[in-house]
Amino acid sequence: MTTAQQLSFDVQLSDHARTTAEREQVLASPGFGQTFTDHMISIDYTEGRGWHDARLMPYGPLSLDPATSVFHYAQELFEGLKAYRQTNGSIVSFRPYANAARFNVSASRMAMPALPESAFVESLELLVQTDREWVPTTEGHSLYLRPFMIATQPALGVNYPSQTYKYMVIASPAASYFAGGVKPVSVWLSTEYTRAAPGGTGFAKCGGNYAAAFVAQRQAVAQGCDQVVWLDAFEHRYVEEMGGMNLFFVLGDKLLTPALTGTLLPGITRDSILTLAAGLGLEVEEGRLSIDEWQAGCESGELSEVFACGTAAVITPVGSVKGADRAWTVGDGTPGPVTLKVREELVGIQYGSRPDTHDWIHKIC
């Protein structure tokens, strides 16, 4: 196996990088995941040889054989994290080693090779340092980093996983994920479809989970809702998570979030909120909540706020809920005080206006 120490990146700078004016035009209104920086990272893996050919290169299309296994069997996984320009001018990321560790947990589930955590973090550092001008200066904006890995063997056999893989990182300047800022979203309770079942891939950050979810997301939109809320696979009764974000319920001074039972994605934002809660005077519980309890809690007022959390959209309040046979609002439908307090603390640490007491900030340059 190749160790991180042996991986050195070959650097090939772009000769067609965007001009300052072109870049500034993108940064004025970046949207989310639509425009990419001038470079990307690529590292190849071959069974028996390990990781090799680590390089930073100009951003551009790949050329792959049509038989490449990722196209047929979806052996793919990804990560998502951000580079932030802090108030003191430095560029940082947030808990990148947690993403590196989760990347390898996903890889293990998908029968893909682990990437040394140091190589993962080094790849992010190299890309961000090279494309540092792409890290937005606008408050609340960031550079979204998308590491991913695909199976590259050009063969259709299904009896064994691919023997070759490619790890890549691309980067994209980002405004806020949901257009319109901290505006409560409406959610659709999906009782027709299932995202994940025990023993499946729910805890792995793999593209296949998303492929199977789009139909429910489309149904949510057809029902006039912004997002899907997934329920347990057996009874479609217990809350699991949102399409790409974890959920928190506010009950008095307590935050309740669904426990990690293997069917939901272990969000790093979720974990950070569980850690920050005590300092904000909040108790935490990892448990379970049925949709009946959710509805009754909102109707009695005991459950005052609900928010979703994830790297891309940080913290987003949930304002209303709709299902096949029910609909209700959460609180008065506006962002609640606990949601805003948690959001402010987390965003404050990421952008450097609040002390980083948990050593989460990783300086890049």
Ligand SMILES: *Cc1c(COP(=O)(O)O)cnc(C)c1O
């Ligand atoms: C990435 C992701 C999340 C949120 O994870 P963070 O580490 O907080 O960004 C939640 N659910 C799903 C399905 C995800 O893919």
